[in-house]
Each structure stands twice: as structure tokens, then as C-alpha cells.
């Protein structure tokens with residue numbers, strides 16, 4: 138359960154971290170155009186070469202998160218809060234924890250929470 142929480146945090150932060158890394162690289166490359174243009178090309182090609190590795194690492198973290206959730210659910214507990222699950226969640230198409238209101242699919246995929254729409 139602790140591993141799942143760590144992996145969930147890493148997965149949620151990894152996409153934003155990649156975005157900000159590329160924003161910083163863009164700013165550095167743009168600033169270096171006026172100082173020493175070959176550095177801008179170097180940063181561009183380094184960022185281009187780094188992209189598949191970052192995407193692969195994000196997928197590995199996501200896969201590990203789902204595998205960890207499946208393992209915790211197989212042990213009869215909610216991966217998000219650790220409460221005991223009544224029944225067998227592995228057979229359910231969609232399972233919602235009554236304690237923390239988190240929804241899981243059988244593959245360990247955590248569904249995003251439903252947005253409550255206000256009609257005010």
C-alpha cells in the first residue's frame with residue numbers, strides 16, 4: 138500500500154516534471170541563441186534524444202503503479218487507503234472503496250474521481 142502511494146505520487150508528478158523540464162530547456166535554448174547559437178542546437182538535440190527515455194520512464198512508473206495496485210487488491214485491501222475490501226474486488230468490473238471513494242478497475246487502474254457539477 139505504501140509502495141502504491143509512492144508510485145501514485147511519482148506518476149502524478151512525473152508528467153508535470155517533464156513539462157517543466159522542457160520549459161526550462163526551451164528558455165535556456167532561447168537565451169543561448171543570442172549568446173552562443175551552437176549551444177541552442179545542442180540543447181535542442183539533447184532534449185529530442187531525452188524525450189523517448191522520459192516517456193519510457195513514465196510508462197514504467199505507470200505500469201508499476203498498476204501492478205502494485207493489483208497486488209494490494211489481491212491481498213484484499215484498498216490500494217489508496219488500506220481498508221479491508223468486502224468481497225472479492227478482482228472479479229468486479231469496477232470497484233469503489235467505500236472508505237475513501239476511490240474507484241479501481243480490475244487491471245489496477247485508478248479511475249479519476251467524478252467531478253461534482255453544481256447547478257447553481
Ligand SMILES: [Zn+2]
Nearest residue numbers: 215218234237
Ligand atoms: Zn480506499
